[in-house]
Amino acid sequence: MSSRSSNPETFGGIVFRIWSLRGWVKRARLRLKVFQGSDIDLANTHGDVIKEVECKKEEEKTGILYTTFDDTSLFYYLWTCIVCLVCLHPLIFTAMSVFNDIHPFLRSTSNLNHFFDFIFLLDLFIQTRLQIVENGVPVKNLRKLFDNRVRSKQFIIDVICLIPFHLVPGFSSSFFFAKLNKLLKCYRLLDFASLTEIRTTSPHAFRLFKLVFLCFVIFHWNGCLYFHLSKIYDFELAFLEDWIFSYDKIINPVKAECITDIPSDSGFCDTRQWNSSDLQDLSEDEIQEFFDDLMPTEWGNKTKQIEFTNLTRQYVLSFYWSALTLVTLGEQPSPINTFQNAFEIFDTLLGLVIFATIVGDVGNMVVAINLGKSEFENVLDGCKRFAVYRKVPFALRKKAVEYFTYSWAHGGAQVDEEEVADFLPPRLFGEIAVEIHMDTLKRVKLFEECDSRLLYELILKLQPRMYSPMDYICKKGEVGTEMYIVKKGFVEVVSEDGQQIFVTLGSGVVFGELSILNIPGNKNKNLRTASVRSKGYSDLYVLDKEDLWEALREYPQAKDSLIEKGKQILAKDNLLDENMPKDDEEDEICGPIEERLTRYQEETAELEKQIEEAEIRIRNSHREMKMRLFRVETNLIDMMNRQQQK
Numbered sequence: 023m024s025s026r027s028s029n030p031e032t033f034g035g036i037v038f039r040i041w042s043l044r045g046w047v048k049r050a051r052l053r054l055k056v057f058q059g060s061d062i063d064l065a066n067t068h069g070d071v072i073k074e075v076e077c078k079k080e081e082e083k084t085g086i087l088y089t090t091f092d093d094t095s096l097f098y099y100l101w102t103c104i105v106c107l108v109c110l111h112p113l114i115f116t117a118m119s120v121f122n123d124i125h126p127f128l129r130s131t132s133n134l135n136h137f138f139d140f141i142f143l144l145d146l147f148i149q150t151r152l153q154i155v156e157n158g159v160p161v162k163n164l165r166k167l168f169d170n171r172v173r174s175k176q177f178i179i180d181v182i183c184l185i186p187f188h189l190v191p192g193f194s195s196s197f198f199f200a201k202l203n204k205l206l207k208c209y210r211l212l213d214f215a216s217l218t219e220i221r222t223t224s225p226h227a228f229r230l231f232k233l234v235f236l237c238f239v240i241f242h243w244n245g246c247l248y249f250h251l252s253k254i255y256d257f258e259l260a261f262l263e264d265w266i267f268s269y270d271k272i273i274n275p276v277k278a279e280c281i282t283d284i285p286s287d288s289g290f291c292d293t294r295q296w297n298s299s300d301l302q303d304l305s306e307d308e309i310q311e312f313f314d315d316l317m318p319t320e321w322g323n324k325t326k327q328i329e330f331t332n333l334t335r336q337y338v339l340s341f342y343w344s345a346l347t348l349v350t351l352g353e354q355p356s357p358i359n360t361f362q363n364a365f366e367i368f369d370t371l372l373g374l375v376i377f378a379t380i381v382g383d384v385g386n387m388v389v390a391i392n393l394g395k396s397e398f399e400n401v402l403d404g405c406k407r408f409a410v411y412r413k414v415p416f417a418l419r420k421k422a423v424e425y426f427t428y429s430w431a432h433g434g435a436q437v438d439e440e441e442v443a444d445f446l447p448p449r450l451f452g453e454i455a456v457e458i459h460m461d462t463l464k465r466v467k468l469f470e471e472c473d474s475r476l477l478y479e480l481i482l483k484l485q486p487r488m489y490s491p492m493d494y495i496c497k498k499g500e501v502g503t504e505m506y507i508v509k510k511g512f513v514e515v516v517s518e519d520g521q522q523i524f525v526t527l528g529s530g531v532v533f534g535e536l537s538i539l540n541i542p543g544n545k546n547k548n549l550r551t552a553s554v555r556s557k558g559y560s561d562l563y564v565l566d567k568e569d570l571w572e573a574l575r576e577y578p579q580a581k582d583s584l585i586e587k588g589k590q591i592l593a594k595d596n597l598l599d600e601n602m603p604k605d606d607e608e609d610e611i612c613g614p615i616e617e618r619l620t621r622y623q624e625e626t627a628e629l630e631k632q633i634e635e636a637e638i639r640i641r642n643s644h645r646e647m648k649m650r651l652f653r654v655e656t657n658l659i660d661m662m663n664r665q666q667q668k
């Protein structure tokens with residue numbers, strides 16, 4: 023008996039031990055993770071490593087069966103365009119099925135539906151292979167992509183869209199209900215919009231198109247709903263109720279033609295002035311009688327023919343009613359019963375929202391389109407006000423205004439390069455800058471043999487600047503602080519009084535380098551050796567002396583080659599004295615000793631600050647480490663105590 027009763031106890035004990043051991047392992051792993059911080063990733067356990075290797079193997083497989091799609095690729099964009107075009111079919115024709123005259127067309131094109139379903143099916147497949155980004159890396163593993171898609175809401179929508187409701191009894195008789203599920207696929211239009219937004223170079227035009235399209239869809243559905251309601255009310259009542267879609271609107275123009283054929287003795291000769299309001303006092307039966315008696319047979323037949331034959335007219339009038347109501351322009355026939363009132367109220371509210379959205383959106387777009395221009399105009403106005411306030415001579419004021427006009431016309435003020443540079447990562451902006459400026463820099467003879475890495479460094483430091491006609495860029499005898507590269511236009515090297523032109527420099531030429539290169543033997547030292555002025559409007563790149571030297575410090579060979587070329591120019595002008603004692607180069611580059619001392623002081627202060635911060639960080643992490651160690655130790659002791667107790 024005792025052995026029997028001890029058995030369950032032993033079993034329970036074993037289970038308990040396994041359970042507590044599992045708990046301990048779990049906790050220990052968790053603590054290890056906390057202790058080790060983010061450096062150790064527990065996902066790299068044996069099982070996960072095997073999984074990852076399998077994933078990698080699968081990703082490496084090639085061939086059409088293993089293709090995945092990148093949502094930023096051109097292929098995916100074009101495919102989205104195709105799907106969106108197919109989506110337009112249910113979006114337009116589901117609502118239009120309220121017009122009976124369109125049914126023959128819908129029946130004749132029913133074969134196309136299979137093709138559209140095929141496109142939707144293919145889209146569902148492609149979506150299951152759409153790459154996702156995990157930890158910044160695109161995932162290409164098919165199983166992962168499939169699992170991810172299947173778990174998304176869009177997958178459910180895609181599946182619902184593929185249900186063939188036209189085969190389901192009860193739905194098959196109505197095009198509207200048979201196609202209703204396909205409308206869900208219109209979420210792909212949003213995908214198309216966001217993809218286009220990224221790709222387009224005319225975002226404002228696209229946003230305007232999007233707005234117009236949205237309005238069209240809302241007007242379209244509202245117009246079709248209005249026509250459907252009129253059908254429910256029965257069109258004949260339109261003679262009594264102006265609100266309902268009236269054939270009168272269709273018939274009147276044709277009626278005018280028919281009336282000419284009506285015999286004068288038919289008692290219907292005054293029909294030219296005929297108006298539905300004349301019949302308002304009559305009952306429905308009386309109206310019917312009136313028409314049965316008075317209308318000539320020919321006219322009656324013609325009216326019947328017109329009924330439901332003029333689809334375009336029906337649609338256009340319904341759309342027109344819808345657009346007028348939704349943009350709350352008014353002047354629509356008044357509703358006469360509660361439902362019509364409710365419908366009108368709903369439409370008016372919807373219209374107000376749409377109207378507010380349109381006005382707001384269009385306003386924003388116009389502001390965005392003109393933002394650059396209005397900012398530019400503000401600056402120009404400010405400049406004019408300043409010139410008037412400071413009594414600037416008319417000729418100078420004119421010159422300033424002309425400069426503004428030229429810089430606007432040549433796109434200088436339209437793009438804020440600094441804003442773009444701040445937003446983009448430095449490397450990427452560097453690549454863009456290289457692409458833009460390299461062409462000019464390569465044409466510069468001075469940089470012909472320069473290391474391409476030096477050119478890259480220089481490009482990032484170039485500043486664009488524009489000069490007006492006859493503007494002096496530098497004057498002889500001034501201290502040189504920057505050098506220039508002509509991007510566009512011409513500059514003239516002239517004598518001090520500006521009367522004699524020595525040489526005219528065009529695109530790709532460098533000037534102003536002699537006074538900043540600290541060429542040994544330069545008689546003018548760091549002073550400009552000539553005056554330079556802009557011939558017409560000229561676009562220049564400006565390179566600061568400090569920036570040039572900072573770059574040259576890293577590339578001594580390039581520095582030597584630049585100095586050698588400078589020497590050649592100076593020798594040509596007899597401005598080079600090889601016997602001149604060599605200045606302390608450091609002094610020349612870095613400025614006078616006081617300046618250098620201030621700079622060193624600033625740099626030391628900055629370094630001290632950094633060291634202090636680093637010390638604080640080390641102390642904090644030390645304290646944290648100690649606490650973690652303490653916790654681990656306590657846990658280990660607890661655990662060992664518990665083990666001993668057991």
Ligand SMILES: Nc1nc2c(ncn2[C@@H]2O[C@@H]3COP(=O)(O)O[C@H]3[C@H]2O)c(=O)[nH]1
Binds near residue numbers: 496549551553554
């Ligand atoms: N002195 C001189 N300078 C020239 C000539 N052609 C172009 N320049 C440039 O004019 C610049 C004037 O300023 P810098 O002396 O710094 O550098 C000079 C040269 O880069 C020339 O024939 N003589």
